[in-house]
Amino acid sequence: MKYLLRSLALIALLAVTFTAEAQISIGLRGGYQSANVNLTDGLDRLAPDAKPIDAFSIAAVVDVPLGYGFSIQPELAYNQKGFRMEEGFDVNLFDIPIPVDVEAESRFNYLEVPLLFKYKFGAGKVNAYINGGPALGYALNGNLTTYANAIVDIKLLETDIDLDAINYERVEFSAIVGGGITVDAGVVQLFADARYQHGFTELYDIPVVEETIKNKSFGVNAGFLIPIGGAATN
Numbered sequence: 378m379k380y381l382l383r384s385l386a387l388i389a390l391l392a393v394t395f396t397a398e399a400q401i402s403i404g405l406r407g408g409y410q411s412a413n414v415n416l417t418d419g420l421d422r423l424a425p426d427a428k429p430i431d432a433f434s435i436a437a438v439v440d441v442p443l444g445y446g447f448s449i450q451p452e453l454a455y456n457q458k459g460f461r462m463e464e465g466f467d468v469n470l471f472d473i474p475i476p477v478d479v480e481a482e483s484r485f486n487y488l489e490v491p492l493l494f495k496y497k498f499g500a501g502k503v504n505a506y507i508n509g510g511p512a513l514g515y516a517l518n519g520n521l522t523t524y525a526n527a528i529v530d531i532k533l534l535e536t537d538i539d540l541d542a543i544n545y546e547r548v549e550f551s552a553i554v555g556g557g558i559t560v561d562a563g564v565v566q567l568f569a570d571a572r573y574q575h576g577f578t579e580l581y582d583i584p585v586v587e588e589t590i591k592n593k594s595f596g597v598n599a600g601f602l603i604p605i606g607g608a609a610t611n
Contacts, residue, residue: 402440402566406452406600410434414460414590415576430482432457432594440495440602450493450508458592459484459519478526483538489514491553502561509554512574516540516547549578549592557598566602571595 413429436454443449461482491512497504519538540547557570576592 400442400604402602402604404438404440404566404600404602405436406438406568406598407435408433408596408598408600410457410594410596412458412460412592412594414580415593416590427460427462427590430457430459430461430484432459432484434596434598436489436491436600438600438602446497448495448497450491450495452489452491452493454487454489454491456487456489456514456594457484458487458594460590479533480524480526482522482524483519484522485519485538486517487514487549488517493553497559504559504561505556506559506570507554507556508570508572509552512551512553514549514551516545516549519545543581546578546580549576549580551576551578551592559602564603566604567599568602569597569599571597 410432411429412432414427416427434454434456436452438450438452441449441451459482461480463478463480489512491510493508493510495506495508497506499505519540520535521538522535523533525533538545551574553572553574555570555572557568560567572595574592574594574596579589579591581590
């Protein structure tokens with residue numbers, strides 16, 4: 378893992394070195410994510426279906442042109458990931474059966490470093506692009522919230538998850554693929570994109586059944602980039 382981190386840092390450094398005269402841009406992005414997990418077949422049969430949670434992402438972005446429409450885009454992101462599960466049963470109140478759904482929502486906060494390679498095409502103020510690349514993340518913390526839904530939602534319990542105590546794998550390797558559009562608005566370049574992120578790290582071994590879970594998410598983002606120029610070479 379240390380070797381992979383060093384390799385990604387070296388790629389970013391080389392890109393900046395070889396594009397010293399390029400018009401580098403910096404900016405911010407933020408957006409919505411629908412986060413969920415992939416369950417192994419055994420766990421999928423034993424447990425209720427994992428359903429997505431609504432989450433958000435925010436990131437600092439750097440765009441370094443490489444020429445011919447290509448650029449490299451390292452980011453420093455704060456992402457939320459997780460999933461929820463539901464179980465249903467009936468409560469007999471005044472001899473009237475009332476359906477009750479119990480929902481458990483797991484939510485984890487990650488600090489991530491995506492390193493995306495981007496290709497932009499089109500000529501004019503509005504252009505399209507595709508991007509993709511690896512990302513390394515670190516789980517900062519997590520919490521579990523349970524709700525009961527009878528007639529209205531009632532929060533039953535909210536507790537922090539001790540990630541170290543459950544041997545949760547904090548370091549996650551994933552891949553991102555997506556696409557979007559950019560709009561040249563003068564000194565600022567606006568952009569919007571959609572991206573899918575697939576985790577490859579086995580995050581947590583479920584006791585007894587020895588099954589694992591992996592993250593996945595789909596997100597839509599919007600943001601801006603401001604050119605800051607490049608240093609001239611001799």
